[in-house]
Amino acid sequence: MKQETKKRLINQINIYRSVLILLVICIFAAFLSESFLSVSNLFNVFKQVTVAGIIGCGMTFVILTGGIDLSVGSILGFAGVVASGVLASTGNTFLAVLTAVAIGITCGIVNGFFISQCGIPPFIATLGMMTLLRGCVLVYTKGSPIPVKVDSYKFIGKGTVLGVPVPVIILIALFLLAHYILTQTSFGRSIYAFGGNREAARLSGISVKKTEWMAYIINGFLSGIAAVVLTARLGSAQSTSGQGIEMDAIAAVILGGTSLSGGTGFVLPTVVGAMIMGIIDNILTLMNVNPHATNIVKGAVVLIAVLVDKKVKDLSAKAE
Amino acid sequence: MGGRLVLKLESIVKTFPGVKALDGVHLEIFEGEVHALCGENGAGKSTLMKIIAGAQPYTSGAMYLVGKEVVFHSAKDAEKHGIAMIYQEFNMVPELSVAENMYLGRLPVSPFGxxxxxxxxxxxxxNLDHLGLKFSAKTKVKNLSVAEAQMTEIAKCLTIGxxxxxxDEPTAALAEEEIQILFRTIExxxxxxxxxxxxxxxxxxxxxxxxxxxxxxxxxxxxxxxIGETDYDDVVSMMVGRNVSNLYPVRDYKTQEVVFEARKVNSRGVHDVSLKLHKGEILGITGLLGAGTIELSKLIYGAIPMDSGEIYVHGEKKDCSSPRKALEAGIGFVSDDxxxxxxxxxxxxxxxxSMSSLKKLTKGFRLDNKLEADRVQEQVxxxxxxxxxxxxxxxxxxxxxQQKVVFAKVLLADSDILILDEPTRGVDVGAKAEIYTIMNKLTEAGKSILVISTDLxxxxxxxxxxxxMREGRTVLEISKQEMNQEKILAHASGGVSENETGN
Structure with a gap:
């Protein structure tokens, strides 16, 4: 009986572990800084994590297939500068958003082509894309930022609807859509099957190449959306935009409990993972910690979280 | 037995939380004997093995090695006492030589290190020569056949005394000839x-x-x-706990129309094979390892590319160039692995x-969860x-x-033609009988089965x-009345030349 209770408890912790980590960090944060729990600060945190969150959402698809995408930061950068360029020359918000999304999707198609059709390992293919696209950004901008001056475009990053920031609405909508796709559609099943055992999926009649390709396209598409949100919020597109964001996104996915080897995990905890990263950032800022040192803390938290995760998994394996 | 008693287990009990895996088990092993452990999956064989090999502790009981009580704390510990285990999956480094693998961690060193x-x-x-093995100790393990790799593991056991x-299931991955090599080594x-x-x-x-x-x-x-005091039926009934009169269901099959035909199909390992399958028929295909039987099955299912040839289902030519297309043509596949x-x-x-039936279970964009749960439950x-x-x-x-889950997947996809590769490999007797019964029922329901098996x-x-089949070609086709093991084996191994077959 006692064994049973213990087993059930461990299982519960397993499901909600990312939420638990988030709670623990929030409690710490509340003690460390009085202003942490204010509504404006919490919305601020939420807004800060939207970009990494949106990319983490796409990254979850890729990681569920057992792959990785290092090029998201560069896709974001390139889509952001070109969209801002289009905006500056036409003033048409719709056209600018369309451009960003089209660039994101195109990059995803190219990534997915190399990986699924040519069999190049995802790490290598996307590493190449990461460098190539960052080069494109620098060539396009010649190193100087492109300002965003159209209000309707800025609204996407700075506006609110019924008091809720637009980026937060976009984030929530995308996550709910992604959750629906992963859990309620045959494509979602294919992603899990592919990540769990590619050969078994293929022999079950799943179009494995299309499935893998699609994961990178989704990731590219969401990187394009993230580019719009980021440039709209900052009011300009920098040549360095999105640098290192792939690491935040991957960390969010892992903190959300998705296995790097593919096949298991969910997309909703990824947003919790992104929140954890965001809150650490926020609390260090509130405490006036040297900004250069924040990476040290963030890196350490990821390591500790993954270590705890492994221990919990070992425990639950033992309980069975 | 002539030899002395080397290992004795007395009242071994092993409990896992909630389960008693072993309940007062006895075992006596004598020098120079081959002692088989029999039991269905879940009977406790694997747990017992792990206990003997020191990989798991036991809850109570005692273990005696040549009369002295021993307790092993680890597999290494058991090895020191002269107990070695050969696992189903080999633990070898493919890039290193046979000799390095045999002495891994114990390489002889000169005074300078x-x-x-x-x-x-x-x-x-x-050590290899002692066992009558004909490959060089300098060969890299990755270049060995499965059987040779296994022999290397056995030779390694000798080096540790x-x-x-x-x-554990040493013949699972071996072909008939290789099994004979293993048996000679065991002698x-x-x-x-x-x-x-x-x-x-x-x-x-x-x-x-x-x-x-x-x-x-x-x-x-x-x-x-x-072994002289028992027979097949006796052992099976002891394992199952009741009399198993006949493992194979009685079949009453009369030739009906052709539902599937392969014409002169070719691929790597398969040469100009043509065959016909009738409605409600179970057609067996066999051959030694490398005869192309598994390749043939995968080729028909589109899992490996077909170089040339044609496939007809219900008289219609079908494109089976991928598993998905084969499934759509009504062909289902159960892999040997x-x-x-x-x-x-x-x-x-x-x-x-539901993996092979996602399309059918989708309404609009969405998977119909209720429909899926119902269909799955029906199969279960x-x-x-x-x-x-x-x-x-x-x-x-x-x-x-697990094997039944794979069956369920293929059945839910509603395929008329089923290809089963080694459908009972690694499955215990009780489940085997059930699988045969399922196959029988399926054919009665009008499905046709192509079964590939090396278990004659x-x-x-x-x-x-x-x-x-032999070397990628069909060499013999026989009906139920003419079947016997010797004839099949003779043709499979090339003991009979093709013009003698008369078939």
Missing amino acids: KVDWNKLYREAQE AKIIIM ELKKKGIAIVYISHRMDEIFQISDRLTVFRDGKFVASKL RKQEGLVLLRSIKENI KALNIKVSSAQQPAGKLSGGN PELIGVSDRVIV
Whole structure:
């Protein structure tokens, strides 16, 4: 009986572990800084994590297939500068958003082509894309930022609807859509099957190449959306935009409990993972910690979280 | 037995939380004997093996090695006492040589700390020669055949001075000829006074190679018998706990119309094979390893590319260039390797069963969860799959139940033509009988089955017709009345030239 209770408890912790980590960090944060729990600060945190969150959402698809995408930061950068360029020359918000999304999707198609059709390992293919696209950004901008001056475009990053920031609405909508796709559609099943055992999926009649390709396209598409949100919020597109964001996104996915080897995990905890990263950032800022040192803390938290995760998994394996 | 008692287990009990895996088990192993452990999956064989090999502690009881009580704390510990285990999956470094693998962690070194390569290769080669093995100790393990890799593991046991060698399903991955090599090696080991604990699902092997056997059921000791004192039916009924009168269902098959035809299909390993399958028929295909039987099945299913040839289903030419297209043409496939190719072990039983039918279960964009749950439940019930819930990961099931999940997947896809590769490999007797019954029922319901098997008694037991392949070509086709093991084996191994077949 006692064994049973213990087993059930461990299982519960397993499901909600990312939420638990988030709670623990929030409690710490509340003690460390009085202003942490204010509504404006919490919305601020939420807004800060939207970009990494949106990319983490796409990254979850890729990681569920057992792959990785290092090029998201560069896709974001390139889509952001070109969209801002289009905006500056036409003033048409719709056209600018369309451009960003089209660039994101195109990059995803190219990534997915190399990986699924040519069999190049995802790490290598996307590493190449990461460098190539960052080069494109620098060539396009010649190193100087492109300002965003159209209000309707800025609204996407700075506006609110019924008091809720637009980026937060976009984030929530995308996550709910992604959750629906992963859990309620045959494509979602294919992603899990592919990540769990590619050969078994293929022999079950799943179009494995299309499935893998699609994961990178989704990731590219969401990187394009993230580019719009980021440039709209900052009011300009920098040549360095999105640098290192792939690491935040991957960390969010892992903190959300998705296995790097593919096949298991969910997309909703990824947003919790992104929140954890965001809150650490926020609390260090509130405490006036040297900004250069924040990476040290963030890196350490990821390591500790993954270590705890492994221990919990070992425990639950033992309980069975 | 002539030899002295080397290992004795007394009242061994092993409990896991909530389960008693072993309940007062006895076992006596004598010098120079081959001792088979028999029991269905879940009978406690694997747990017992792990305990003997020191990989798991026992809860209570005692273990005596040559009269002295011993307690092993680890597998290394057991090895020091002369007990070695050969696992189903080999633990070798493919890039290193046979000799390096044999002495891994114990390489002989010269006084300056340099590996003494001459000594290493000389000693390794001596050990291989002792066992009558014909490959060089300098060969890289990755270039060995499965059988040779296994022999290397056995030779390694000799280098650590093993007195007892545990072999877990050693023939699972071996072809008929290779099994004979293994058996010769086992004879050599016996001559050296080494005891072999032998685990296999193949009853004919057990009767061929072992001197004594012990039967377990539900974690309990049932009996130990000399091989001369028992027979096949006796052992099976002890394992199952009731009389199993006939493993193979009686079939009443009369030739009906052709539903499937392959014309002159070619691929790597398959040359100009043509065959016809009739409605409601079970057609067996067999051959030695490398004869192209598995390749043929995968070729028909579109899992490997077809170089040339045509495939007809219900008289219509079909494109089966991918598993998806083959499924659409009404062909279903059960792989011989359910862990690598049949199941996604991480995912639930439900997801595995519906994997080939996602299109049918989708309404608009959305998977119809209710429809899926119902369809899956129907299959679970029809195939008598023992699960606590359809949400359980497939990897947690026993071999027999896993195999039934793969069956369920193919059946849910509603294929008329089923290709079954080694459908009962690694499955215990009870589940085997169930699978044969399922096959029988399916054919009665109008489905047709192509079964590929190297287990000849099984093949003869279930098939209405058998095709024998050798080196990628069909060499013999025989009907139920003419089937016998000797004839099939003679053709499969090339003991009969093709113009003598008369068929």
